[in-house]
Amino acid sequence: MTVEVMIGRGRDAIDMVVDPGSFRENTVGDVTFPEDLGPGAVVGEAAIDGRDVVVIANDAQAFNDKFPVVYFGVIGLEEAYKMAKVVYTAIKQDADKPVGEKRPLVLLVDTPGNGPGKIEEIFGMNKATGSYQLALAEARKAGHPVIALVIGRAISGAFLCHGLQADHILSLSPEFGTMIHVMPITSISRITKMDIERLEELSKENPVFAAGPQFFYHLGGVDELVENVEDMRPAIQRHIAEVEAAKLAGDGDATGPMGHGTLGEERGGRMMRRKVIDRMEEEFASVAGKYL
Amino acid sequence: MSDWKELEAKSFYGASARERARGIVDEGTFTELAGPADRMSSPHLPVLGEAVEWDDGCVTGVGLIGKHPVFVISQEGRFIGGAVGEVHGAKMVGAFVLARQMYDRIKEEHPDELAERLPAVVISFETGGVRLHEANAGLLAHAEVMDQIQETKGKFPVISLIGSKVGCFGGMGFVAAATDVIVMSDLGRLGLTGPEVIEQEMGKDEFDSADRSLVYRTTGGKHKYIMRDANYLVEDTLGDFHDQLAAIMEAPYDEIVQCRRIGSEALVDEQLALAELSVEMAPKDARDVWAYFGNEDVEQIPEMTTAEFLAVAQRR
Amino acid sequence: MALRELNFTFTPDEPRPFPVGWSHRGVVGSGDMEVMFEQRDLGGDVQIKVCTPVVGFDEVWERVLDRFVRESQVSDAVIEINDNNATPVVVSMRMRQAMEEARKEAE
Numbered sequence: 001m002t003v004e005v006m007i008g009r010g011r012d013a014i015d016m017v018v019d020p021g022s023f024r025e026n027t028v029g030d031v032t033f034p035e036d037l038g039p040g041a042v043v044g045e046a047a048i049d050g051r052d053v054v055v056i057a058n059d060a061q062a063f064n065d066k067f068p069v070v071y072f073g074v075i076g077l078e079e080a081y082k083m084a085k086v087v088y089t090a091i092k093q094d095a096d097k098p099v100g101e102k103r104p105l106v107l108l109v110d111t112p113g114n115g116p117g118k119i120e121e122i123f124g125m126n127k128a129t130g131s132y133q134l135a136l137a138e139a140r141k142a143g144h145p146v147i148a149l150v151i152g153r154a155i156s157g158a159f160l161c162h163g164l165q166a167d168h169i170l171s172l173s174p175e176f177g178t179m180i181h182v183m184p185i186t187s188i189s190r191i192t193k194m195d196i197e198r199l200e201e202l203s204k205e206n207p208v209f210a211a212g213p214q215f216f217y218h219l220g221g222v223d224e225l226v227e228n229v230e231d232m233r234p235a236i237q238r239h240i241a242e243v244e245a246a247k248l249a250g251d252g253d254a255t256g257p258m259g260h261g262t263l264g265e266e267r268g269g270r271m272m273r274r275k276v277i278d279r280m281e282e283e284f285a286s287v288a289g290k291y292l
Numbered sequence: 293m294s295d296w297k298e299l300e301a302k303s304f305y306g307a308s309a310r311e312r313a314r315g316i317v318d319e320g321t322f323t324e325l326a327g328p329a330d331r332m333s334s335p336h337l338p339v340l341g342e343a344v345e346w347d348d349g350c351v352t353g354v355g356l357i358g359k360h361p362v363f364v365i366s367q368e369g370r371f372i373g374g375a376v377g378e379v380h381g382a383k384m385v386g387a388f389v390l391a392r393q394m395y396d397r398i399k400e401e402h403p404d405e406l407a408e409r410l411p412a413v414v415i416s417f418e419t420g421g422v423r424l425h426e427a428n429a430g431l432l433a434h435a436e437v438m439d440q441i442q443e444t445k446g447k448f449p450v451i452s453l454i455g456s457k458v459g460c461f462g463g464m465g466f467v468a469a470a471t472d473v474i475v476m477s478d479l480g481r482l483g484l485t486g487p488e489v490i491e492q493e494m495g496k497d498e499f500d501s502a503d504r505s506l507v508y509r510t511t512g513g514k515h516k517y518i519m520r521d522a523n524y525l526v527e528d529t530l531g532d533f534h535d536q537l538a539a540i541m542e543a544p545y546d547e548i549v550q551c552r553r554i555g556s557e558a559l560v561d562e563q564l565a566l567a568e569l570s571v572e573m574a575p576k577d578a579r580d581v582w583a584y585f586g587n588e589d590v591e592q593i594p595e596m597t598t599a600e601f602l603a604v605a606q607r608r
Numbered sequence: 609m610a611l612r613e614l615n616f617t618f619t620p621d622e623p624r625p626f627p628v629g630w631s632h633r634g635v636v637g638s639g640d641m642e643v644m645f646e647q648r649d650l651g652g653d654v655q656i657k658v659c660t661p662v663v664g665f666d667e668v669w670e671r672v673l674d675r676f677v678r679e680s681q682v683s684d685a686v687i688e689i690n691d692n693n694a695t696p697v698v699v700s701m702r703m704r705q706a707m708e709e710a711r712k713e714a715e
Contacts (some may be wrong), residue, residue: 010464024306033359045551060481066503067571067573069493069494077570078564078567080376081560081564081567082564084554084560085557085560085561085564087559088556088557088560092557094328107349114484114485116484116489116493117485117490117493117494118490118494118498118499118510119570119574120484120485121483121510122510122515122570122575122578122581123519123566123567123570123581124483124519124521124553124563125483125484125485126465126468126469127466127469127521127553127554128471128563128567130438130466130467130470130489130554131440131469131554131555131559131560131563133435133466133470134438134441134470135560137438137441137442137443138437138442156427156431156463157421157462157463157466157484158424159433160434160435160463160466161466163431164431164434164435165435165438174427181427181428182422182424182427182428184432188424188425188427191423191424192340192342192425194340194341198513202339202340204334206339208336208377208378208425208426208427208429209336209424209425209426209427209428210428215428216428219429219432220432221428221431221432233488256439257432257435257436257438257439258385258436258439260432260435260436261385261432261436264429269429270378270429270432271335272335272378272382272432273378273379273381273382273385274382275332275390276332276379276382276383276386277382277385277386279326279330279332280325280352280383280386280387280389280390281323281324281386281389281390281393283326283330284325284354287354288397290321290323291354291356291394292361292397292398292402292409308635309635327632328632328642328644329632329644329646331644333690337611338610338611338659339610341610341611341661342611342661343611343636343659343660343661343690343691343692343693344611344659344690345635345636345642345690346632346642346644346690368635370636370638370640371635371636372636588711
């Protein structure tokens with residue numbers, strides 16, 4: 001087992017996952033993105049085993065001079081819109097290709113948050129992160145396999161933005177220092193006024209608030225934990241194949257967030273979700289006539 | 293006067309989630325689904341010693357506006373700030389699932405009347421996003437709701453109502469942004485990062501979260517209306533929200549979706565241009581942006597009544 | 609630490625059976641509570657279950673609930689409460705509201 005911490009190394013991760021020398025930054029088909037646009041997001045085209053893929057990653061080393069809150073992998077206004085544009089570009093270019101030939105989207109995730117700030121709120125950071133999520137959902141529903149791999153930090157709203165809309169989600173295992181959470185247990189302890197020791201004890205049996213990829217695995221939010229950096233590339237390939245097979249079989253809810261909901265139940269992590277939806281369907285069935 | 297008519301005169305801001313759910317659809321048409329009698333409370337709160345509510349802070353159900361079946365999601369800010377946990381999130385998803393099924397059924401059973409019977413999902417937001425006590429499940433539920441919103445595109449509208457005490461923040465801020473139409477009152481607040489967190493990040497000199505008027509200028513209904521992030525600004529009564537909804541539902545679907553601010557490449561281009569403009573403009577305050585878009589006497593805008601404001605507002 | 613459950617059974621002197629299927633009132637905000645009354649044949653008794661995060665007020669609960677039962681003489685109901693630090697005044701008010709609504713509905 002090779003433990004090589006990947007936090008802050010989005011660009012290295014691209015090189016480790018794609019065919020050597022195949023990454024063309026800021027290029028998607030015949031479209032080129034300006035070099036100075038949203039430097040916190042690395043986008044472009046590459047090949048995995050000769051097959052074209054579109055790559056979207058965080059660059060935690062970059063600073064966005066125009067938006068000072070963007071550094072350390074933060075997704076700002078420009079980054080989110082750039083990421084969304086890349087996805088729409090791929091959808092448009094592959095519109096006529098059948099499922100199975102549409103380019104996979106590979107998301108390499110290492111982000112601590114969405115841009116917080118006054119300018120961001122005045123102009124609407126919620127629209128920026130929302131637009132990228134809608135674009136990914138549209139790509140997924142159009143037949144593009146969307147695979148996310150968490151290599152470092154996948155924190156709260158930033159993970160929703162960049163990762164949680166994927167068909168399948170992979171994460172390097174906790175040994176790599178990967179962080180998936182909304183808030184660290186120390187902050188939860190402060191807000192809920194519960195002892196950290198008690199929370200840690202409770203989190204062993206109830207993973208709904210504990211921090212770490214293993215807990216998201218249990219809740220169905222992570223499909224697979226990757227134990228070695230060498231396995232990142234084959235794991236992505238394997239999941240592209242699995243997702244593509246599911247899409248060809250025509251079940252749209254088998255992968256993506258709804259698929260992860262089902263997985264959460266299979267793994268015993270989220271047992272109420274299905275019951276609630278079923279109850280609503282049942283109760284509605286008895287009154288539906290009034291509304292038709 | 294009937295209970296419902298009394299309800300219509302009530303302040304939207306102060307109304308409970310259940311009152312809003314009943315009041316935003318036509319009189320006597322609301323049926324609650326997975327209501328308190330089902331006792332579907334959070335399985336995660338008791339172990340943390342946190343009080344539970346049988347509806348988990350989210351009232352869901354179905355009503356009518358005209359002939360339109362309207363699937364309602366209404367969040368209760370008084371219960372843990374309206375925050376989204378596993379059950380609360382599943383109820384939101386459930387409302388979308390039912391609306392999708394209804395859409396398919398109407399298409400099959402009433403193909404000629406699809407326009408007048410077109411269903412809708414209406415969300416009355418009052419939330420700060422993820423519930424910390426069950427944060428991971430809440431986060432995953434947000435992703436499901438975003439997926440379900442995309443699923444409705446090209447089929448039926450999803451409409452946001454924002455005018456309750458807690459506002460609409462955190463992950464639910466982008467859920468609202470992703471819907472087709474946003475209706476707000478002057479008292480509504482919409483954003484991603486809550487005021488306290490901005491203060492933490494930028495310092496009190498730059499953003500004082502205790503400065504209520506600053507918070508309203510940055511996230512409030514009037515600002516969002518000028519920015520075209522809110523499509524309609526209405527008075528603070530349940531009746532005004534209901535009537536605005538009814539007016540929206542009368543329009544053809546193709547017209548309704550013109551209200552979207554994101555969700556296509558062209559709209560992303562528009563928003564990206566706006567982000568670039570923010571760099572050029574470098575506003576110190578939302579007032580600078582109002583002035584940029586042609587509003588005079590920006591100092592007075594927060595003081596204006598909704599009617600006064602609507603009469604003079606210049607939008608992006 | 610975890611939520612606590614308190615259970616009480618009262619026997620009113622002149623039982624007035626709960627008149628409708630169920631009645632619900634309240635929101636579990638801070639300092640508030642919700643209450644659910646459900647019709648059940650209990651041979652003139654009334655059962656009350658309280659779910660609360662607060663420790664050390666079992667006797668206060670008993671007195672407040674006993675007074676409510678004596679005043680309303682409600683019987684043949686299961687009453688459940690989700691409490692979040694509601695004061696005795698709020699408790700009595702919510703209970704009365706749910707009861708009045710049920711009796712109004714039954715008329």
